Amino acid sequence: MNSEHSPAYHTLQRASAEIALGASLTPLTELLIEYGSKDPRVCYVGVDTMDEIFQNKFPERAFDVGIAEQDQLGVATGLAKVGMIPIVQAWSPFTPLRNFDQLRTSLARHSANVKIITTALGLVNCSHGTTHHDLESLALYRTVPNLVVLAPMDGPQFEMAFRVAMDHVGPVVIMGPPEIYAPGQDDAGALSISTHPSFEIGKAEWLRTGKDACLFAFGPALRYAWTAAERLSKKGLGIGVVNMCSLKPLDKEAVLKAVTDIGRIVSVEEQSIIGGLGSAIAEVIAESGVATRFKRMGIQDQFVESLGDWTETREGIGLTSAEVAHTVESLLR
Numbered sequence: 001m002n003s004e005h006s007p008a009y010h011t012l013q014r015a016s017a018e019i020a021l022g023a024s025l026t027p028l029t030e031l032l033i034e035y036g037s038k039d040p041r042v043c044y045v046g047v048d049t050m051d052e053i054f055q056n057k058f059p060e061r062a063f064d065v066g067i068a069e070q071d072q073l074g075v076a077t078g079l080a081k082v083g084m085i086p087i088v089q090a091w092s093p094f095t096p097l098r099n100f101d102q103l104r105t106s107l108a109r110h111s112a113n114v115k116i117i118t119t120a121l122g123l124v125n126c127s128h129g130t131t132h133h134d135l136e137s138l139a140l141y142r143t144v145p146n147l148v149v150l151a152p153m154d155g156p157q158f159e160m161a162f163r164v165a166m167d168h169v170g171p172v173v174i175m176g177p178p179e180i181y182a183p184g185q186d187d188a189g190a191l192s193i194s195t196h197p198s199f200e201i202g203k204a205e206w207l208r209t210g211k212d213a214c215l216f217a218f219g220p221a222l223r224y225a226w227t228a229a230e231r232l233s234k235k236g237l238g239i240g241v242v243n244m245c246s247l248k249p250l251d252k253e254a255v256l257k258a259v260t261d262i263g264r265i266v267s268v269e270e271q272s273i274i275g276g277l278g279s280a281i282a283e284v285i286a287e288s289g290v291a292t293r294f295k296r297m298g299i300q301d302q303f304v305e306s307l308g309d310w311t312e313t314r315e316g317i318g319l320t321s322a323e324v325a326h327t328v329e330s331l332l333r
Contacts, residue, residue, distance in 0.1 A: 027155055028117060028176075029053050031162050032087060036061065041085045047072040049089050069094050073102035073114075080112035085166070088116045092125075092134035092175070100140055108146045111170050115162075119176045121151075121219045122270025123304060126313040130303045139275025141173055142248055148201055149248035151175040151218040153193075157245060160199035168201060175219060175247075193226070204251035210238030213328045214258040216281060217268040218244040221298075221319070225268045228324035239328060244277060255284045259292045264331050266295045268324055270314075273298035293331050297324060 032054045036042045043061035044054050047069050055062035063079075065071040069090065076086040088095075095118055096103050107114055118137070125132040141149045148168060152161040154177050165172040193207055204216075208229060217225035222243055229239035240262065242254055258265050265285075267278035278296030285294055299317055306313045314320055 027159050028089070028162075031159065033057060035085075035087075035166060039085065041083060043079060043084050043086050045072055045076045045079070045086045045088045047090060047094075049091070051089065069098040070102050073099045073107050073116075076114045076116075077102070077106045077110065077112045080107075080114050081110065086114045088114060090116055090118045092118045092120045092122075092137055093132065096137055096140045103147075104144050108144045108171050111146045113169055114171050115165050116171070116173045117162075117176055118173065121175050122221070123299075123310065123313050123319075124220055124270075126304075126306070126310050127308060129307050130305055133304050134270075135272045135299050135304070136275075137175070138247060138269070138271045138277065139279070142275065142280065146170060147248060148172045149175070149246075150201070151245050151247055152177060152199070153218070153222050153243050153245060157196045157199060160196060161245065164199050164201060177219075199245065202246050202249040202251060204254040205243040205245055206254070207241040207243050208239070210240040211262065212237045212239060213264040213266065213331060214240035214242060214262045215266050215268055215324065215328070216242045216244055216255070216258070216277065218247060218277060220270045221268040224314075224319065224321040224324055227321035228328065231321060231325045232328060237328075237332070247277065247280070250280050250284070252284050255281050256288055256290070259285060259288060259290050263291075264293045264328075266297060266324065266327055266331060268319075269298045270319065271298055272301070274301060295327055295331055297327055 029051055032044060032051060036054060036058050043063065044051055046064040048064065048067050050062065050064040063075060065075055072088060076088050079086045095116065121134055123133055141147060148170065150161045150165065150172065152158040152174065158177050161174050165174055196205060215225040215229060226241055229241050232239050240258065267281050269277045271277065273296045276298055278298055282294065285292055297319065304313060304317060306316050
């Protein structure tokens with residue numbers, strides 16, 4: 001049996017999702033019950049990942065297609081086309097790697113009103129090796145028309161993003177909060193970030209401002225981008241940090257504000273630097289015609305073969321708070 005579909009794997013995944021979202025009853029389950037109770041069109045489609053609490057309450061609206069990511073999106077598209085509002089729970093990288101054709105040609109082409117919730121973004125699932133590393137999902141999602149892609153940074157922002165996604169008519173992917181699946185030796189504590197005032201499709205969130213440089217990040221990379229900014233602040237440097245919680249559409253105004261007001265930008269992501277956030281920001285900068293200093297940090301054109309501790313896995317490819325701080329200092333020089 002493939003490891004990603006073994007009983008032990010799913011036990012760990014469900015437990016990790018509860019930890020990541022901060023409750024024994026996950027916010028996703030709570031939101032499923034809330035929306036399912038007030039709208040009979042809301043249904044759940046899993047891929048060997050049934051939300052059993054939702055299933056027990058609404059058995060006629062709970063579907064699990066088994067080990068078949070392609071069928072999952074096909075079924076969800078069909079349900080949407082007859083008026084239902086399917087909520088799909090999926091694991092990165094298997095969505096979108098295994099079902100990209102169904103995502104593109106069936107679901108998005110028909111603007112199906114489906115909400116896809118993914119977990120294990122980036123290298124969070126490091127203990128399972130290269131097959132379970134999510135390096136490419138953002139690059140793929142960015143190419144799909146009609147698709148909105150959101151990346152809330154924590155549990156409270158996930159709930160806000162979910163509600164916004166449910167109000168939006170059309171396909172939405174929510175890259176669920178990645179922490180704390182395998183936190184590793186460092187950066188496992190809570191970040192000193194205030195509550196999120198609002199959430200809007202197409203808008204980034206400025207977590208801190210600074211005059212010397214600006215870090216753009218999302219998902220797991222926000223953790224070491226933030227701690228790098230804290231590290232540099234002790235040296236007297238003002239470093240802005242922007243949470244790119246809306247990846248498609250991208251907040252071009254936030255990028256251009258950093259370009260014109262600061263002029264030194266670093267993108268940090270746990271995705272391939274080819275086609276990811278760094279590429280999206282580079283496109284905005286290039287088309288703006290404004291000169292700026294810019295550096296992309298992410299996973300280079302390589303597979304990540306290491307296993308085990310998340311910190312050690314990231315250290316092997318230069319994605320740590322120390323490396324982010326060093327990159328910023330090099331840019332300033």
